[in-house]
Amino acid sequence: xxxxxxxxxxxxxxxxxxxxxxxxxxxxxxxxxxxxxxxxxxxxxxxxxxxxxxxxxxxxxxxxxxxxxxxxxxxxxxxxxxxxxxxxxxxxxxxxxxxxxxxxxxxxxxxxxxxxxxxxxxxxxxxxxxxxxxxxxxxxxxxxxxxxxxxxxxxxxxxxxxxxxxxxxxxxxxxxxxxxxxxxxxxxxxxxxxxxxxxxxxxxxxxxxxxxxxxxxxxxxxxxxxxxxxxxxxxxxxxxxxxxxxxxxxxxxxx
Amino acid sequence: xxxxxxxxxxxxxxxxxxxxxxxxxxxxxxxxxxxxxxxxxxxxxxxxxxxxxxxxxxxxxxxxxxxxxxxxxxxxxxxxxxxxxxxxxxxxxxxxxxxxxxxxxxxxxxxxxxxxxxxxxxxxxxxxxxxxxxxxxxxxxxxxxxxxxxxxxxxxxxxxxxxxxxxxxxxxxxxxxxxxxxxxxxxxxxxxxxxxxxxxxxxxxxxxxxxxxxxxxxxxxxxxxxxxxxxxxxxxxxxxxxxxxxxxxxxxxxxxxxxxxxxxxxxxx
Numbered sequence: 001x002x003x004x005x006x007x008x009x010x011x012x013x014x015x016x017x018x019x020x021x022x023x024x025x026x027x028x029x030x031x032x033x034x035x036x037x038x039x040x041x042x043x044x045x046x047x048x049x050x051x052x053x054x055x056x057x058x059x060x061x062x063x064x065x066x067x068x069x070x071x072x073x074x075x076x077x078x079x080x081x082x083x084x085x086x087x088x089x090x091x092x093x094x095x096x097x098x099x100x101x102x103x104x105x106x107x108x109x110x111x112x113x114x115x116x117x118x119x120x121x122x123x124x125x126x127x128x129x130x131x132x133x134x135x136x137x138x139x140x141x142x143x144x145x146x147x148x149x150x151x152x153x154x155x156x157x158x159x160x161x162x163x164x165x166x167x168x169x170x171x172x173x174x175x176x177x178x179x180x181x182x183x184x185x186x187x188x189x190x191x192x193x194x195x196x197x198x199x200x201x202x203x204x205x206x207x208x209x210x211x212x213x214x215x216x217x218x219x220x221x222x223x224x225x226x227x228x229x230x231x232x233x234x235x236x237x238x239x240x241x242x243x244x245x246x247x248x249x250x251x252x253x254x255x
Numbered sequence: 256x257x258x259x260x261x262x263x264x265x266x267x268x269x270x271x272x273x274x275x276x277x278x279x280x281x282x283x284x285x286x287x288x289x290x291x292x293x294x295x296x297x298x299x300x301x302x303x304x305x306x307x308x309x310x311x312x313x314x315x316x317x318x319x320x321x322x323x324x325x326x327x328x329x330x331x332x333x334x335x336x337x338x339x340x341x342x343x344x345x346x347x348x349x350x351x352x353x354x355x356x357x358x359x360x361x362x363x364x365x366x367x368x369x370x371x372x373x374x375x376x377x378x379x380x381x382x383x384x385x386x387x388x389x390x391x392x393x394x395x396x397x398x399x400x401x402x403x404x405x406x407x408x409x410x411x412x413x414x415x416x417x418x419x420x421x422x423x424x425x426x427x428x429x430x431x432x433x434x435x436x437x438x439x440x441x442x443x444x445x446x447x448x449x450x451x452x453x454x455x456x457x458x459x460x461x462x463x464x465x466x467x468x469x470x471x472x473x474x475x476x477x478x479x480x481x482x483x484x485x486x487x488x489x490x491x492x493x494x495x496x497x498x499x500x501x502x503x504x505x506x507x508x509x510x511x512x513x514x515x516x517x518x519x520x521x522x523x524x
Contacts, residue, residue, distance in 0.1 A: 059512055061512045083359035092350050093350035093351060098274070106271060109263040109264060110263075111260075112261075114259075
């Protein structure tokens, strides 16, 4: 049964900014993502997508602005915000020397999941990504696509309200990319999970509820894929993206 | 942060550290062989060259092997502390650090859990070494096996905290060789681990004597040495506690994205 998009935003970002020296990596960025919504953050390399995710996960502090995850301010209530967040980073972050099961158990315990619930949730998460039969295998023996699926299972384990996918499909073959995308979409459609999926691959945006185009640290468009094409007067989403980012603004440098 | 959550996280971090240590057979072996080489080869060869007079806590002349035993126990803590630093850098390169730092627990607690897990490992290694040394006929009073435990834990925490602090600065595994040259060796050789410090004064090496006295590792060695004979060296306890607070607080500050040293590094956009 499909879940409808809720009114209250799971992610609320207002005028968030981060600068490195004179470079404004994220510039006055405001954005909302609601429960059940699958939002693609589309931008070329260097647009500031990863910097935004680093701030949302508490790895870097914003210079200004606010970000709330499930109503928790990432600065003032960082641990509560992180508890509501599942993340798949651009670079692999799993222990390749340990089994799939050991990796998931490690994560479950870091999130304080009760022992009685832990094994059930691990079984459910592995089932959701179709890797039940590989649970006892060493992670390093799995293909790149399956390792990514383990990271998705891990990100979903503690039942987050918001899933951040930071170019998680990079390096995967087309079939694995499509599979990963579909599994995450299922979680949004059927579980009410909010997802912010960062990518520079336009084809991953076609099924999104909204496409947020980011360039040079700023949001330059935010609409459904169809509306985005209309706005850019393009016949395909790829053309719309190129049209929107063609006159790429120079990286914003502070005076 | 419920008590159950914190305990679970600590157990998970400790289990992973322990598992990694057991699987790294070379590391397991070298943690035992390194101090034993010093004890069985170096100390045996030099015992007639290095005369050791009666200095506290000793109440009689002791053999050179007996004198260096606490220093070698300290050496295990020092290497394990630096190993923790290496482990942090490795985790950062492999991406595991991101996973750890995005867990819903205060950052200081996650670092403390890592530090404590490393200390438990190093304490177990020291006892393994002391057991083999005892089989070789080198030991201290029986009660000392119990009384050194708090000294080993405190010393291990302090040297582990130093390792944590270094991991803020060491950006790549390749840079670890520098840590060996500029941290481990000077700290070890410029301490009371291998010779009593009065020997430096006797040799008119006053600047080296001052540095050796100031060296946090000297305080760890003296803490262990006195504890092995059921005594408390108050100066060493205070110094080790002080260094522990300074190193750990600075490491936590360094890992804090709001204020710390990590913010100097720009991520990929």
